[in-house]
Amino acid sequence: GAGVSQSPRYKVAKRGQDVALRCDPISGHVSLFWYQQALGQGPEFLTYFQNEAQLDKSGLPSDRFFAERPEGSVSTLKIQRTQQEDSAVYLCASSLDRGAGGYTFGSGTRLTVV
Amino acid sequence: DQQVKQNSPSLSVQEGRISILNCDYTNSMFDYFLWYKKYPAEGPTFLISISSIKDKNEDGRFTVFLNKSAKHLSLHIVPSQPGDSAVYFCAASARVGSGGGADGLTFGKGTHLIIQP
Numbered sequence: 001g002a003g004v005s006q007s008p009r010y011k012v013a014k015r016g017q018d019v020a021l022r023c024d025p026i027s028g029h030v031s032l033f034w035y036q037q038a039l040g041q042g043p044e045f046l047t048y049f050q051n052e053a054q055l056d057k058s059g060l061p062s063d064r065f066f067a068e069r070p071e072g073s074v075s076t077l078k079i080q081r082t083q084q085e086d087s088a089v090y091l092c093a094s095s096l097d098r099g100a101g102g103y104t105f106g107s108g109t110r111l112t113v114v
Numbered sequence: 115d116q117q118v119k120q121n122s123p124s125l126s127v128q129e130g131r132i133s134i135l136n137c138d139y140t141n142s143m144f145d146y147f148l149w150y151k152k153y154p155a156e157g158p159t160f161l162i163s164i165s166s167i168k169d170k171n172e173d174g175r176f177t178v179f180l181n182k183s184a185k186h187l188s189l190h191i192v193p194s195q196p197g198d199s200a201v202y203f204c205a206a207s208a209r210v211g212s213g214g215g216a217d218g219l220t221f222g223k224g225t226h227l228i229i230q231p
Contacts, residue, residue: 004157033218033219035219035221040223041223042118042120042203042205042221042222042223042224043158043203043219043221044221045218045219045220048218056218059218091157091158093157102148102150102160102161102163103160103219104160105150105157105158105159106157107155107156107157108157
């Protein structure tokens, strides 16, 4: 597609429920990033993929967070046993290669944990 | 501890005048800086970037200035237009000698720019 596509746009989860957030990057983009943006804050880095390899997961806040990109294109961010503090907008970004210019962000998934 | 700081949560500027958005950073390893613009319910959109080997980069109405000694950068928008009303994020990364994850960006909290007619 023309841009980075994320689904669902909105997700309401009950505390303790598992959720899966999907990101379709721009075709051919090697690098893929996940960011978490809490209300009133800037995006915070979660994890980075180069093709299918997860090269950095230092930003994942706990072991309840897991990301994968098995075929080097679509990526899924999974959050197990969601907590209220997980409520945020989850942004995916992709770029053609490492650090080349600015990344293209998707519109994000707004997760609300109740 | 915030490594990228945007100390003005909001800024109001009259249409046609210059908008100046400021950003300070603390990590001396940062060597690449970007500005993003964000409308409500959309993802951030890349505006302009600057490498630490430069002190100025210009693209149309947008100019970014970098003062490495002061660890300060600014975004100038001239002339300001109503469509410029948005939240502007400053972001930084440490790319030189980077390992796999160093291309992740560190963002400030953003400045909400309001262009008044």
